[in-house]
Amino acid sequence: MTSTDSAPTPALVWFRDDLRVRDNPALRAALAHGPTLALYVLDEESPGIRPLGGAARWWLHHALEDLRASLGRLGVPLVLRRGPAGAVVPDVAAKARAGYVAWNRRYGGPERRADTAVKSLLRRAGREAESFQASLLHEPWDVVTQQGTGYKVFTPFWKELSGRDHRHPLPIPRPQREAPETVPAGDDLDAWALLPRDPDWSGPLAEAWTPGEEAGLALLRDFVGPDTADTAVALYPDERDLPDRAGTSRLSPYLRWGHVSPFQVWHAVADRRRAAPEGSAVFASELGWREFAWHTLYHHADLASENLRREFDAYPWWLPHTPRGGAHDAGRGGAHDAGRGGAHGAPPAVVLGDREANRLLDAWRRGRTGFPMVDAGQRELWATGWMHNRVRMVSASLLVKNLGIHWRLGERWFWDTLVDADPASNPFNWQWVAGSGADAAPFFRVFNPRTQQKKFDPHGAYARAWIPELGTDEYPDECVDLGESRAEALEAYRSLSEAQGRGQGRRRA
Numbered sequence: 174m175t176s177t178d179s180a181p182t183p184a185l186v187w188f189r190d191d192l193r194v195r196d197n198p199a200l201r202a203a204l205a206h207g208p209t210l211a212l213y214v215l216d217e218e219s220p221g222i223r224p225l226g227g228a229a230r231w232w233l234h235h236a237l238e239d240l241r242a243s244l245g246r247l248g249v250p251l252v253l254r255r256g257p258a259g260a261v262v263p264d265v266a267a268k269a270r271a272g273y274v275a276w277n278r279r280y281g282g283p284e285r286r287a288d289t290a291v292k293s294l295l296r297r298a299g300r301e302a303e304s305f306q307a308s309l310l311h312e313p314w315d316v317v318t319q320q321g322t323g324y325k326v327f328t329p330f331w332k333e334l335s336g337r338d339h340r341h342p343l344p345i346p347r348p349q350r351e352a353p354e355t356v357p358a359g360d361d362l363d364a365w366a367l368l369p370r371d372p373d374w375s376g377p378l379a380e381a382w383t384p385g386e387e388a389g390l391a392l393l394r395d396f397v398g399p400d401t402a403d404t405a406v407a408l409y410p411d412e413r414d415l416p417d418r419a420g421t422s423r424l425s426p427y428l429r430w431g432h433v434s435p436f437q438v439w440h441a442v443a444d445r446r447r448a449a450p451e452g453s454a455v456f457a458s459e460l461g462w463r464e465f466a467w468h469t470l471y472h473h474a475d476l477a478s479e480n481l482r483r484e485f486d487a488y489p490w491w492l493p494h495t496p497r498g499g500a501h502d503a504g505r506g507g508a509h510d511a512g513r514g515g516a517h518g519a520p521p522a523v524v525l526g527d528r529e530a531n532r533l534l535d536a537w538r539r540g541r542t543g544f545p546m547v548d549a550g551q552r553e554l555w556a557t558g559w560m561h562n563r564v565r566m567v568s569a570s571l572l573v574k575n576l577g578i579h580w581r582l583g584e585r586w587f588w589d590t591l592v593d594a595d596p597a598s599n600p601f602n603w604q605w606v607a608g609s610g611a612d613a614a615p616f617f618r619v620f621n622p623r624t625q626q627k628k629f630d631p632h633g634a635y636a637r638a639w640i641p642e643l644g645t646d647e648y649p650d651e652c653v654d655l656g657e658s659r660a661e662a663l664e665a666y667r668s669l670s671e672a673q674g675r676g677q678g679r680r681r682a
């Protein structure tokens with residue numbers, strides 16, 4: 174948009190979960206409009222927005238430093254502001270006299286509501302506002318069944334999506350010649366206190382990760398490697414389930430924060446189809462699960478708080494009676510979403526005593542269940558903010574099926590401790606493991622952590638790497654009888670299905 178005196182008006186690009194300068198359509202559009210200024214808003218106040226967990230806050234701090242440096246090389250200043258987006262974005266746009274504001278779309282319910290409100294406020298103030306697709310290969314409203322609904326089953330979803338063309342990544346923009354004249358004052362990043370203090374537990378996270386765009390692209394390059402048959406992507410089908418190997422890409426936090434885009438990943442892997450046909454196809458389908466989770470969130474905004482299959486509302490999982498029950502006490506100290514948990518509706522029937530449940534939950538969180546694969550995973554998570562996918566499944570299954578604890582408590586722990594904690598993938602996968610979700614694992618599929626260890630960590634290398642006291646008296650006994658607890662879970666599920674059947678029978682009668 175240009176002003177009447179023909180000088181281009183300034184443009185504002187609002188960064189969110191797209192902290193990169195390459196393949197960023199909103200940034201390119203802003204730069205094409207005029208002297209560009211960038212904005213990041215730490216919004217913990219808009220209705221329904223879920224505050225970040227502790228590990229995610231650590232990541233965000235470093236990610237914003239990285240973004241500021243990359244934007245600086247393009248001559249684009251970055252303004253940081255804290256507050257509700259509906260107040261902050263129009264205010265910064267007005268102060269910068271921006272005629273054009275651009276951003277890349279988000280897909281969670283509260284985020285979409287906030288974005289719609291911002292768009293109409295900007296337009297009412299006479300500013301042009303435009304949004305772009307950058308975080309998903311295809312828009313959720315474009316990939317629907319013949320009935321116009323979102324897919325509930327992965328295979329037809331992926332068949333439809335993978336058969337489509339996905340645009341090629343956009344190059345890095347040229348540095349702008351002219352910076353905007355007015356750059357409104359912003360917050361000091363340190364004043365946001367995203368980094369942990371007292372205690373500072375972030376040392377091992379910093380050893381494990383370098384947040385930012387260059388680091389994400391380097392991981393992607395390493396993973397796809399040259400066009401030969403001995404690369405990580407070629408070995409992916411054989412190695413991806415072995416937690417002691419570097420068999421997966423570890424791109425999840427970089428995709429979560431948008432340091433790399435799904436288009437960059439898709440095309441980098443597609444370019445290896447010749448040398449690694451199976452690996453590139455299996456890996457691409459994992460990217461497909463990410464899309465499926467986001468599409469599911471788009472259609473079910475309450476994915477983190479409600480069972481997708483509502484019959485599971487009657488399953489007797491344990492939940493604390495108060496929203497801030499014992500589940501929070503040992504957290505990272507990030508901003509927990511205390512409004513969820515037991516606060517929503519009446520808690521289901523309690524089969525575990527509260528004290529016993531809290532003891533088991535605590536043992537699970539601290540990696541002291543007595544099942545080495547689970548304990549190694551929980552300790553890896555606590556130390557590095559990441560856990561291998563196979564171990565996530567085994568650990569989640571133990572919590573919800575053998576320990577009888579609600580998936581929402583596990584989801585909340587992961588939300589607080591994962592650097593890739595994602596509003597779609599996290600609740601989606603918890604519900605998948607619990608059996609209550611989209612295309613979920615059948616409830617009777619209860620992972621046996623001992624068998625899983627024999628299969629995927631046969632020499633115990635992963636377990637030993639994270640549990641120094643393994644094999645000594647200091648390592649706890651198994652906290653639950655696997656056979657008995659499995660039978661109890663299946664019995665509870667059988668009663669649920671029978672009650673459901675009776676209910677349906679009555680409705681039909």
Ligand SMILES: Cc1cc2nc3c(=O)[nH]c(=O)nc-3n(C[C@H](O)[C@H](O)[C@H](O)COP(=O)(O)OP(=O)(O)OC[C@H]3O[C@@H](n4cnc5c(N)ncnc54)[C@H](O)[C@@H]3O)c2cc1C
Pocket residue numbers: 413421422423424425426428429459460462463464466560561562563565566569587591593594595596598599600602603606
């Ligand atoms: C209980 C549970 C909770 C999870 N929570 C999250 C989460 O908060 N954020 C998150 O990104 N992933 C989550 N996952 C999915 C998966 O565990 C991680 O994406 C994966 O371990 C990341 O490692 P990677 O990047 O090396 O994966 P790779 O095997 O290299 O896969 C490549 C990419 O595909 C995507 N992907 C792979 N598996 C899945 C999956 N099952 N669902 C969605 N996307 C997938 C990720 O973006 C990943 O980076 C969860 C899984 C479980 C079982």
